Amino acid sequence: MVEIRYGDQDVTAELAGKTIEDARRLFRTELNIPGKAIARLNGKRVPRVMEAETDIMDTDVISFTETKGKGLFMVGALLGALVVTGGVFAYGFTNASSTMNVVSAGGDFAGITANTTQVPTWQPFGQFKGAVPSGTLFDVNTATSNYTGDLVVTVSVANGDELVKAYRVLNMFIEMRDSSGAIVDVNADTVADAKDFAMLTLGNGSVDLYITQVQADTYTIKLKSGYYVSHAWGAGGWAGYENPILYAEVAQR
Numbered sequence: 001m002v003e004i005r006y007g008d009q010d011v012t013a014e015l016a017g018k019t020i021e022d023a024r025r026l027f028r029t030e031l032n033i034p035g036k037a038i039a040r041l042n043g044k045r046v047p048r049v050m051e052a053e054t055d056i057m058d059t060d061v062i063s064f065t066e067t068k069g070k071g072l073f074m075v076g077a078l079l080g081a082l083v084v085t086g087g088v089f090a091y092g093f094t095n096a097s098s099t100m101n102v103v104s105a106g107g108d109f110a111g112i113t114a115n116t117t118q119v120p121t122w123q124p125f126g127q128f129k130g131a132v133p134s135g136t137l138f139d140v141n142t143a144t145s146n147y148t149g150d151l152v153v154t155v156s157v158a159n160g161d162e163l164v165k166a167y168r169v170l171n172m173f174i175e176m177r178d179s180s181g182a183i184v185d186v187n188a189d190t191v192a193d194a195k196d197f198a199m200l201t202l203g204n205g206s207v208d209l210y211i212t213q214v215q216a217d218t219y220t221i222k223l224k225s226g227y228y229v230s231h232a233w234g235a236g237g238w239a240g241y242e243n244p245i246l247y248a249e250v251a252q253r
Contacts, residue, residue, distance in 0.1 A: 002056055005063040006031040016058040020051040023062050037064040109147040112250045115139045120223045124166070124242055126233025132172055132226030138248045142216040143179075150212050150253050153221065155198075157205040158247040164202055166242040169229040172200045176209055179218045186210050197224055200246075210253065221248065 002015040004023055009031050015023055020039050027033060039046045040063045046054050056062065120135030140153055155174055157163065163170055175197040176184040185192040186209040198207035211219065230242070 002058065003061045004031065005061065006033050006037070006065075015056045015060075015062075018056050020046050020054045020056065020062065023056060024051065024064070031064070033064045034066050037066050039064055105145065107145055109142070109145050109149070109252065110151060110250045111141040111144060112153070112248055113139050113141070115220055122228075124228060124230045126230055128230045130228055130230070132170075132223065132228060134225055135223045136220060137174070137223055137246060138221040140176075140211070140219040140221065140250055142213065143218050146216045148213050148216050150210070151250055152253045153209045153211065153248055153250045155200060155207055155209065155221065156247045156249075157200060157202070158245040159241075159243075160202055160205050162241040163244060165231070166238040167202065167228050167230055169227070170202050170244070171228070172226040172244070173197045173224040174200055174207060174209065175222050175224045176211070177220050177222060184209075184211060184219060188212070 001012045002023070003010055003012050004015075004027050006027075011027065011030070013026075015026075020041060024033060024037075024039065039048075039051055041054060041056075042061055043063075115136040115138055118135045120133050120137075122130060122133055124130055137155070138153075140151070142148070142151070153176075176186050178184055183192045183194075183196055186196045186198065188210040189195070190212075198209060200207050209221065231238075
């Protein structure tokens, strides 16, 4: 049995498994428990917000005590004092502004342009296997800005929906050279060698070329080589669908 007390009144009831909130609701009228009364479980105060989560066990003693008006007034006065005091301290001290002196570099960290010095050119026949020749594609310039950080250049096929109408297979091997003509380590294995190229295909229409800079430079992205297998020449030809269009974008890394 559970004992419930308020003032000089007390009752016992089967409340095991219920909550303090249940006990307050069930005996509010019978014991005339005020709405602001404080609940205590076995002498320990239970915050009002926890009453619905506090379970009652057999042999527990629940008591409700009425709060005193004087105590409430003092708490209210104290809170008012804290608010006023907080306002005094907050005014003019908890915020400020500072302007930093940042000067624009006056340009992008890198530039990229099409290099038409040696545009790759080939003439595919229908139902034909052929080679893709070498040539120049893009220049990446960090020398103008003197940017010496690391870069990544993404080269993508921009018209794959058209190329598939002319080619069954189109593989293009992409490499990069610095201003001295030396191969650039684009696969980020710290060694610049013959393995440093990326294969751009109809199935893999985007590749990343990594540049780890020691000093600012101008780099040339080149078509190293490749091969293709064309479809049969249909009625009306391929309508220019045999011409690859590449797109390049440079970013920091």
